[in-house]
Amino acid sequence: MYRCRLWLNGQSVGEVRWSLGETRVSVWAECPFEERVIYRVTIYGEGEDGLSIGVMAPEGGRFFVHREFPLHKARLLLKTPVYALHGEISRTLPGETRTLPLPFAFSSMGGLPADFGGRRDPLLCMCAQQVPRLRYKLFEGCEYLVFPLQVGGRMDFTAFFCLVTPVWLEGALYGVLCVDREGEARRFVPAV
Numbered sequence: 001m002y003r004c005r006l007w008l009n010g011q012s013v014g015e016v017r018w019s020l021g022e023t024r025v026s027v028w029a030e031c032p033f034e035e036r037v038i039y040r041v042t043i044y045g046e047g048e049d050g051l052s053i054g055v056m057a058p059e060g061g062r063f064f065v066h067r068e069f070p071l072h073k074a075r076l077l078l079k080t081p082v083y084a085l086h087g088e089i090s091r092t093l094p095g096e097t098r099t100l101p102l103p104f105a106f107s108s109m110g111g112l113p114a115d116f117g118g119r120r121d122p123l124l125c126m127c128a129q130q131v132p133r134l135r136y137k138l139f140e141g142c143e144y145l146v147f148p149l150q151v152g153g154r155m156d157f158t159a160f161f162c163l164v165t166p167v168w169l170e171g172a173l174y175g176v177l178c179v180d181r182e183g184e185a186r187r188f189v190p191a192v
């Protein structure tokens with residue numbers, strides 16, 4: 001039995017387990033239950049396309065999903081070292097999909113993790129910790145920082161002004177800043 005951590009908005013909330021059979025790979029994931037939301041689980045490796053496990057269902061007071069894959073569909077689990085794998089939850093409301101131009105649902109964003117710091121630029125960390133309504137999400141190896149913008153008003157992340165991308169989300173103006181795997185601030189480039 002193999003296992004890796006399951007993450008939601010940058011926090012470890014559970015685990016993904018899998019076992020290899022002769023012709024199939026069985027995958028299970030579980031985490032605490034949350035009412036009125038949909039959790040979709042995907043496993044990622046370093047720089048790889050993810051393997052979608054599916055939508056979690058409530059079971060015994062927890063969210064749970066089980067799926068079996070033929071060996072050729074589970075190459076990610078067979079070829080990638082276990083230490084390089086992690087599960088990610090995409091959290092959406094019923095009927096909600098990703099919020100363009102973001103690659104995920106806006107409602108899936110949470111607050112800044114308590115351990116935000118470490119390898120990141122100290123000035124970036126200081127700015128992020130001073131923004132009262134900052135939203136955060138770790139998605140496919142990139143950290144997204146989203147914060148309200150006001151035309152003619154004070155802007156948070158002034159030191160990173162050239163890297164902030166203004167976007168309209170749910171009828172309001174926001175700034176988006178990305179942080180790559182090395183902890184460097186990068187410009188958000190919306191997918192077309």
